[in-house]
Amino acid sequence: MAKFKILVVILLGSCFHKATAQSCNTAYLGTKTLYKTPSKAKRDIPSGFKVVFVNHLNRHGARHLTKDVNTSFAWGFLKKADSLQMLTPDGVRLWQTIVKLNKVEHGNVKNISGEGKTELYELGERLYNNYSEAFNKPVKINFAITKEIRTRQSADAYLKGLKSKIKDSIIITDRVDDTNLRFYDLSPAYTKYETEGAWIANLDSLKVQLKLADMEQRIAARWLKPALLQDLKIAQTDKLISDVFGFESIVYSVKDEIGAAGFSFTDVDLSTFFTCDELTALGKIDAAEGYYQKGPGLDNNGIQVKIAAPLLADFIKTTDAFIKAPKYNAELRFAHAETVSPFAAIMDVENASKHAASSLDIDKTWKPGDIIPLSANIDWVLYKNAKGKYLMKFLLNEKPAKINGIKPATGYYFDWQIAKQHYLKKLIALGAFLNGNMNEYLSGLK
Template sequence: MKKAVLFSLFLSVIGIAAHAQDCGTGFLGTKTLYKIGKMRYTPAPAGYQPVFINHVGRHGARHLTKDVSTTFTYGFLLKADSAGQLTEKGRQLKKMVLNLQKVEKGNTKSISAEGRTELKFIGERMFNGNANVFAKQPKITVDITKEIRTKQSADAFLVGLKDNLRDSVSIAEATDDVNLRFYDESPAYSSYEKDGDWQKYKAIIAKAEHVDEINAAITKRLFTDELLKTLNPKSEEKIINDIWGFATIVYSLHDEIIQVGLKAEDLNFTSLYTCDELKALGRADAAEDFLVKGPGVKPNGLQVIIAAPLLANFITTTDEFIKTGNYNARLRFAHAETISPFAALLGIVTADKVAADINKFDTNWQAAKVIPLSSNIQWIFYKKKGTAGYRVKILLNEQEAHITGLKTGFPYYKWSDVRKLYVAKLAKLHYKLGDDAVAFLKAVK
């Protein structure tokens, strides 16, 4: 009898452990916190020193972009609870949503403490690895977008960078939505994003990952059968999307959760899912990013072409430095929708591969590695005294990047080779240096 009881208790403990297991963070995709591995840089060619940096980065880890109380799910949960139509899991969800509202109240659209830390350390590493660029009286330009989180990200980055700079540093700041939010300037892209054929490819992944069944299973855990009978597909989709947004944002809010007197388990939205469900939904989410922001299934897709103005801007500002030496660094702070297409257009090997078979889209492209929070692309230019040419090392998330189309020179490519490759690429897209960016984006199909 005792053995039977002990065995039953053992099974119970195993069940609890399985339910409470750590599913990791592989499902977070673009909400993945910025982490770098071991930084093992190839030594520069003898005599070469860094002299100029051209950079664009995504904003840091952030809060939600809209108030919790304005979401469909917030109001729906309150009404369902009043009607007694929430299950135990549903009541847990309601409590977590109310907790999240405490954390997020007044913070929406801003970066979090985690985001400030991410950017500060990137700024520090930029200086430590390229002190020669910032010697004497450096001049720096900082371009941001209309969103406050890019301004906050720039400020956090500069805290890390300026801690090491002399007071004589000159910083010029401007807003540049055309080059950094190019996707907003293209009517064709807006149509593609809303009704493009990418949706049929995402549907293939959704079917393979049994997303509809997962969504149905989750709502069944939350609501009574009585309510489920009245829940239409659009409402169900809104609820599932809101919960996913809540679940993935919490990882960016560690300090803010503690500040309001809560613990991580008070906002454990992932407890509503199994690990397999998180993995499946994360893959479906990443597939959408791949199709809408990444290389997609066709070479030179619209979602990549629209980054042409930013590439042209990088080339012309580099040309200006070589000609005048006016600025030592050009820093830009933008969004995932900026970084991913730009990385694809540049031909960064881990970010540019289209998927002939959508089921294999993540073989060569992973959102967490291409566009995590605070993701960035750096062109670092090197010069040797007494020589005419420049070398350039391109980094994706501070890692040396191979460039498709450049067979020799990695990672210190000859600037003349890089420039030739990219000017030719722009020409194929019918975009020339000096062309009006807005006109191009409005005309591109």
């Protein structure tokens, strides 16, 4: 009888753990973390100063998958396994869930979701609410996007929120600016770094430490019958788990579309196919890959950060252009995580440029969900007083940022000239100016 009670407890414990997997800490979502609206900050503007200009970068909003579910390895593999009756009961349930997700995503891939539109709309509203003094008549906005449709959709939603607050007419100019916003696609050196960089050995070492191969084998064993599992190659197992984990991380962004397709969230919730520990481990690997590919990595001045130099120069130039001859109330840019993360690192934003003590600590030191969640954004907010002095406030995800290497004039406000000199010297050190001629650049702005 006692043994029976113990067995019941063990079985119930196992079922409970599995049933509540979807309530795990969602830090594993990393770059797919939904944007969190910050609490309203108190107005701490230095006496005599007022906001005059905003320079802004925004990652696109919450989105759908970038490729159709039914073109993935997981789809083709599970579909065939199901037809051969080689799936376990959990495997059958997984396949049925992915079929439902395919219906949700069909026709929506590469687009931002309803959640994303809401995130961007509210960000546009808050831009005006927080910096209304900058939007004096006539209001002129200049914005840039990339070739990807989700950046255009994000810009449209953001501007819709901004315009809902501005009652006067707005003059808007726009452009596609892949040079400054998709720099990671234009650098042969970076392409080589992605495929051959020393960081790959570090990531492989982390996978060994986390015993990834064994973990993926255990996961696959819950979905596939032994006869199929024994013929599965390691690379195939890895791809299967990776695809399903990718599907799982997107469902939080498409809740509106899940309902529109006639399903509930639980109908497409894939977290129940993993344990909390498995989700955490997979999240660690995702965070590490992002850290090495588009964060501080092995070298904070490495190619993965250096590629953001054109965007840093553009922020400096557009800020100084405003000071010289105000033309736009705000410069807005809509891009990608691969844009925002290296830009935050090259800016020396404190929590975006920290080095982790070890690969196992990356997700605790460099947190993608805090730095580059969906709709992540960076603001350079310029303030001026009656004497013509300018202060700059830097914000990451609407929160004031500390900048390594620059001492603030007061609070989170930096003397613009000092901040500019810091960044120009950094650009020269990175080889961003031909012949290191900073004076030539400066003279062109006088």
